[in-house]
Amino acid sequence: MTNDTKLLRIYTDEAAYFGDRKVFEVVASRARDAKLSGATVLEALLGFGPSAHVHRRHVLESDRAVVVEIIDLEAPLRAFVASLGDIPGIGLMTLEAVEIVGGSRKGVSAA
Template structure:
């Protein structure tokens, strides 16, 4: 498991790609690519290079979102390259992780 990595993609709830939220498109593509697992985390407050502060408002959701995907490094690097057509993505990072327990395997092809 030395090659296990964590891909993090920073975006926000209000980012859309066509008629779908960016976070949904990325998660769907990760599942279609049969990556081992993905989780979408919602931040209470966040900001990036633009210094625009994202937070939940009464009538709209504009929180920062982090999409975490775990798999082997090569699979994650190939997947990240497929996201070039999606506007609204922020920072994308890749870091080594050590899997200490639980099942780590690719999703079933079914």
């Protein structure tokens, strides 16, 4: 029996926009439209990436690092990642195996 459940993490920041919407909002909306199991948007207190630019909350603006987490089966997650190619402002995306040990499994097969 194989476990095909994965965790997709999409890194961006609060200041990244796609048109007039924040990138993390567009990603979460598209995940809902793709009927993925669900999405959680997490705001980091502090973060930096390869550029070494430190993302944090400033007095007049927010530039914190943001992570969108989605748990679903591998095939729909890979298709979803492919659909995000038109959105600038998305940084690193990772896909890793997860084991669901409790809670609701609605929409996700525990295989």
